Amino acid sequence: MKFSYSWLCDHLETDKNANEIGEALTNLGLELESLTDYSEYSKFVVATINDFRKHPNADRLNICKVDDGTNTYQVICGANNVKKGLKGIFAKDGMYIPGTQINLKKGKIRGEISEGMLLSERELNLSDDHEGIIELLDDFENGTSAVEALKLNDPIFEIGITPNRGDCLGVRGVARDLSAKGVGKLKPLNFKKINQLEFASPIIWNINNDDNSCEYVVSRYFKNVNNSKSPEWLQKKLISLGLRPINALVDITNYITIDLGRPLHVFDADKIGKKLDMRLANANERILALDNKEYTLDKNTTVIADGNNALAIAGIIGGDLSGCTDDTKNVFLEVALFNPNSVAQTGRSLGINSDARYRFERGLDKNMVIEGLEYASYLINKICGGLVSKNIEAGKLENFEHKINYNFDYFNKTIGLELDPQKQIKILKDLKFQINKSNEKECEVLVPSWRNDVKNKIDIVEEIIRIYGYENIKQSVPSASIDEIDKIDNSSSNKKFKSIKKLKKTLISNGISEVITFSFHSIRAQEILKGDKSLKISNAISDDQSYMRNSMIFNHLESAELNFKKGFKNIQLFEIGPIYNSSQSQENILSLLISTEENTNSIYKSEEFNFYSLTELTSILISSLNFDIKQFNISRSTSNTYHPGQSAELFMGKKLIARYGKVHPLIMEEFSKLKNCYAIELFFENLPIDSISRANNINILDSQFQFSEKDFSFLFEKEQNLYEVQRYVKGLDKNLIKNVEFFDLYVAKDLGDDSKSVTFRVTIQSKEKTLEEKDLEQLHKNILEKVSNKFKAKIRS
């Protein structure tokens, strides 16, 4: 909402300056977004070019003699409109030029001294015009301030109006709020009612809609008007806000919309029928609107129509064909009350943002209907002349009446501040709320007609504190109770964040960086990773953000490629965030991606990253969550994201804990720059939260006795799960077998196609004594026999 200082003063008698008013507006909840105040431009003055000559060293420059009323200056000027006698705006040495943001400095330009500058509109931030220097047409005396010469003495306020404050979408409403804050006194509306309503309107109304979208409409017919340019005061007001004056009738309606926040509409009465309907549009009915666009309407749109033609979209925009032009002789003025909901719905579905819609959908002051009619009639009659008809109306104008029972203590309890009932009442009265009955404890408040947002007693509290001032609320010192600390300690979400932090620390210390990518999938990613189709975003901004992701791997491959293009060869990144399986199923997981290049550095050689390196990393991550990878059930992954032969899934019962492996070559086709990519997805939410959030303090008791190591080689079936073998061997003697470590795997033709040779080392140690040779031999024998029996394995050594 934009208005000028002088416009505000039409309604408000105040001695406050623009800055003070701006601050008061913000404190009222009418946030000042900008205040354009040119008062500092008074340092720039009118000056005349008395004479000029070409610059000897530059074709396009002129050397001007400039008179500012006090002195004469030499000014080098490059503008093409330099001429003798031109009156412009002059800036002297040392002055700050707002448009270029520099301080002017006296100096030589191509060898000739320049003592100041003649300014363009752009250099004054008045417009983008930099075609030439400002040329004043009126005959101002040299030395007159630029503020006066350029009529910049009227600061412009731009304020943000929250959706509840429809009453402040008119300058008068803003003035009313300011007066309640004590910034000034609200002036009475200054106009005369027209007493001579000579004749009955030849055009009549009929409200014929079934959805109650129009409650009431009232009109007057103006005969023999003279519609031409508006008077200067009206044009100036509109121009000050950047609006273009059109003709008197249109300007008057625009003016009242801004002045009172009351939208109304004028039809050229000779272009419309004699009976106007307020009705729902027919399906596919079309209208050419005042914005020069054609709209196709549907059955939910209320239109104003004559016979078969829609003339206007109710509460939103008028039709082009029935609009008033300079030739308009007879006018039909419409002031209506439309239902905010239907205006909002229609406006949104047609995508029209008009001043009228903006106000109607926020709800209008019912008592302003007749006042608006009178005010508009007064202005039309005064400016355009002619005769005015009696009112013609349809529907019923209900009185606005809303009462709230309010107890003064409610304020104190809500705000935490004792405010005397008399002070509360005073504030409410200043806001033009009526106090009907009151005692020490409570009162009945009658809400003014323009405050349809004030519905409950809590709204009354807000009104009082808004005027009393938020700065007067006393802040208290926050604290935590024992119960609250207890809740935090037991909160599973708190525990989860704790575990996530541990996980992140482990990842970072392993050289992996954290990224955050969008929760979206591109259309391509969705096709490849086959997520749930119903997770399509209906109003996506772009094809890249069309679905909710069911995996992060695609996003991470994109990140990897981006980083590859920046010159990174080995990329290691992770993200902890949500993936979506359906609208009702989302889980937070860790997803990491490692993209490696062949190492060509002959000096700094590193081991090639492969599936087993990835397994080791998975194991480290799982350890950081207090679990041992080997306690889970391992199987090959069936996910089509991964290489079928180089990927694994870990399960705890039926719950998937982790999935990791080489990214499937078919997916890698999309990322031709990247070579070897490996990913881990850790579904940590499937692990018991109390176990993973525990601080890691595993007690490993060192035995003081000698340990012994023994290697075993077996020929297993090729698909034998070695996690099972390991668990089995460990379980053979939980007291003595400390560790079982697999260190060799051999698969070759000479073993046959369905066998593998596997070697592991068993560490044996007692907590009680140094084991004797015969104890060890017994245990070795036991391992050999049991393993070969259990897994049908051949002993190789």
Add this chain to the structure above:
Amino acid sequence: MDIKKVLNEVTKEIEQSSSQQELQNVKVAYLGKKGKITELLKSLKDLSLEEKKSSGSKLNLLRIEVDNLIKNKFNDLKIEEINSKLKNEYLDISFPPPNSIASKAHPISKTFDEVITIFGSMGYSVAEGPDIETDFFNFSALNIPENHPAREMQDTFYIDDKDKEGKPYVLRTHTSPVQIRTLLNQKPPVKIIAPGRTYRCDSDSTHSPMFHQVEGLFINENANMGDLKGTLIEFCKQFFNVQNLKVRFRPSYFPFTEPSAEMDIAYEIVNNKIQLGQGDRWLEILGCGMVNPIVLENCNVDTNTYQGFAFGVGLDRITMLKYGLTDIRSFFSGNLNWIASNGFTIGEF
């Protein structure tokens, strides 16, 4: 027998040995089973008792001296050998390592952590809710009915899939639905924060279609606006690490709070950089207010007994302000250079 002669002879040979092997040969030649000194010692047995005594002790001294000389020479030779070997093991210490980049945590992680810690110290536990929400939780329960202009304050992403009421699912436009989920699940007192991802269809240098918020909710018998003010000022002081913090609370509007406020903190530009805390310019930091009784009633909370406040803070925004970052889009670009320059090492995190 001339012991002196033998000593001179062996000393010379030891000194002339240039390798451990040569020295070993000398050792064998004198002290070995058939060595000269060993032989001399053997020949003692043929002498008289007196001669045995005098020659024996002299020969023993000789044996010990020679043994020491050899040990010392062995030591010298070993050091010499190692030293000469080391000369061949010199590497080019100036060969530059391949480029590497520091692995770090994302700034948002750091902010999440700080927010949970700071509010934790004030008694707030963490709560969570889903990103894909129903119309009810994101809007209607929060007193934002359909067609209400407040819905246009937020540009909502819709999902094709529809909920039980037949309304399309939405991507939550704020973390406020967690208020409703918590209040429907848990009897007051309730004191929670809910950090998480939020979405609005908007994209430029200060708006991202995905961003982060933290919601706060405190409901008990008497939590009032003074408590709200104190809580948020304390949070900002701790988060921005500015003790002398000038703030401003001004009236605003959110359908789910009444009265509503926005909190600004003062700043000034020093050396082209934003400095928070003092000055006469204001930066909007967060929205807050007393929970609208309509919202509490929607959650079956008795408004005669309970009241409280709620707040919502844009986490990306306060992160940008705290660390002087300017483009929100870089947060989600996956650019490791950006993470390395703006993220946090394990020690800092």
